Amino acid sequence: MARAKYKQIVDFYKKYITENKLSDGELLPSESKVANKFDFSRDTVRRALDQLEKDDVVYRQRGRGTFYKDSKNKVKEKKIAVITTYLSNYIFPNIISGIEEVVSSKYYTMTLANTDNDPNKERKHLRKVIDNGVDGLIIEPTKSAIDTHNMDLYRELKEKNIPFVMLNAYYRELNPSYAIVNDYKGGYKATQYLLQLGHKNIAGIFKEDDLQGVFRLKGFKKALNDYGIDSESADVGTYITSQISSYPYHWMDKMLSHQDQPTAVVCYNDEIAVDVVKAIIDKGLKVPEDISVVSFDDSILATATNVRLTSVRHPKEDLGRHAARLLFNMIEIGVEKPRFLYDPELVVRDSCKELRRR
Amino acid sequence: MARAKYKQIVDFYKKYITENKLSDGELLPSESKVANKFDFSRDTVRRALDQLEKDDVVYRQRGRGTFYKDSKNKVKEKKIAVITTYLSNYIFPNIISGIEEVVSSKYYTMTLANTDNDPNKERKHLRKVIDNGVDGLIIEPTKSAIDTHNMDLYRELKEKNIPFVMLNAYYRELNPSYAIVNDYKGGYKATQYLLQLGHKNIAGIFKEDDLQGVFRLKGFKKALNDYGIDSESADVGTYITSQISSYPYHWMDKMLSHQDQPTAVVCYNDEIAVDVVKAIIDKGLKVPEDISVVSFDDSILATATNVRLTSVRHPKEDLGRHAARLLFNMIEIGVEKPRFLYDPELVVRDSCKELRRR
């Protein structure tokens, strides 16, 4: 069967509704009339009306007829989900605020969840999102550099055509839509700045279980190499999420015991920088007089501390806004792979000192 | 017709499902078998299955059969809405994080919106929440002390039996469920602390368009009176939301030009305290040596600043958690008016000095 007859009738009724600009409650041609018109059996017409009734386009009343049921009474608010690693601290409130700003300007609501950078929690929330049905998803992946064991669920998102935008980091193999900061360039610029101030012995501390850290480290090494310093000889500390509370302080403390103490440190982000600065001060040294520090994200911590930190800007609210807009482009216009890549600059403050050229 | 035949078949299938304790996806007797069994036409059986399919009890696959669709797969996730004045700054991320923690431990999702303390935005979001249907709402009212022009919508919430919990402040006339801090006591304790340190000339700056500010001011005055100081003679500055960016600094600046300069200031919250401290420092004075400062909320600002602030504790995450739990008690157990009133204590840090008794 090329095309079911009853579907022709469905189309006929739909066309009738649009062409005659019917409004809510208006009468449609009766079953028998349409059956005669097409020379189909009345049962075929009924089958079509069954379909339309199921689809909530018409309602029927015995003895009266079949009536158009206007869809404007059933506009469903659309829902998007936002899953980030954290909610309440650091730059995340700003990112979320940016998303909310865009979301609530449309007829959408957003649901929030956080993973604490735990892939199991991420899995739970992804499952929930898929099973429950959302119109779109903004997600910051957990441990994006090492752990991809929720890849199956990400693929399920794609199979079920649930539009999603990856935030802050993305899995290359998924070839997804994303809104991220160019961390490689950020790492390069931060390090380049120190090099231009005359620093040669530059240490770095980076998180290695998310892609932001991996790329920042790559940029760090590239800058060193470009300025004639073997990046392999540089002191680099790496840590993972679970070590976050103790590692940075102790690593810096150890660095300061070296005979060949670094003159500058590149820190994964402002949170780490705060610990690093504390370790420096506790050793009786000063920032930037003895040690220069640069970090990332330009968060509230960068200015709240005693030494205002020189930090690579993170767009925060703006990244959130962009992520939301990308998602809307996918949902409403059907844009395939919209992307936003932010090229960060360095915000220079008081935590770095120029070395006299030797 | 006494009873439609197809309804007998509907009942037969329903009975079959319960008696054989079918679980999701199990096969049901085929159309023709049932038709033969009852000696009805197959079309009548189909009519019954159409009904069951419409009711989401079965699904059919051509060539395979008709299968039971277990309803436990259709449990709808419940939805609660959270409306706060702000999202991304100050103590709000913590409050929201506390709510989220409780919400996501259950099979709930939460939607977020913020009002910027603007009653019009509040109205928009309330309208959305009511029209769209949520299972519950946590809301921090805007300008709770002066503006109640969304009272009609709050009443609509009650009429439609949508459970809601008011956060941080509440409208007494609604007699609602709430999770708040006892700001009166907080105001009293903060002021009492200064009085006990020997301060007699104490100024205060309070926000007057929300109830937190009104109650904190009341507690402030009560403490003064209890210690034999006429609260009417005290220097009190009040401001509203729109003046927040300029008023506190200038007010403090003016205070310091008085011939009878205060020795201590009670500030509405840490944000204000930061501006007040800045005004003091800009005059060449020091905290706490010249002027003592206490504030409210014990936020990140209280410790991030140069002078660590003595501040009245706000439970933040815990308040969020409590608000969410109260709401669940209303939704799931039907508790009538669950309430949480936090009795705050003062966190003593470095911003106050003891005066020698004269």
Added chain:
DNA sequence: TTAGTTTATTTGTATGTACCTTTAAATTTA
């Protein structure tokens, strides 16, 4: 053993016919 083919079973589409129930309008009656 494996790959393709056939067959039986199941649901999906379609037609024709018959009669029932509800509704609203037309007609009749008091």
Added chain:
DNA sequence: TAAATTTAAAGGTACATACAAATAAACTAA
């Protein structure tokens, strides 16, 4: 004129029949 009755039209239920399309199991050939 107002109330009661009749009638036409609409959708609702039911049966018989036929063939189409999808699926899974049984069968067959390489």
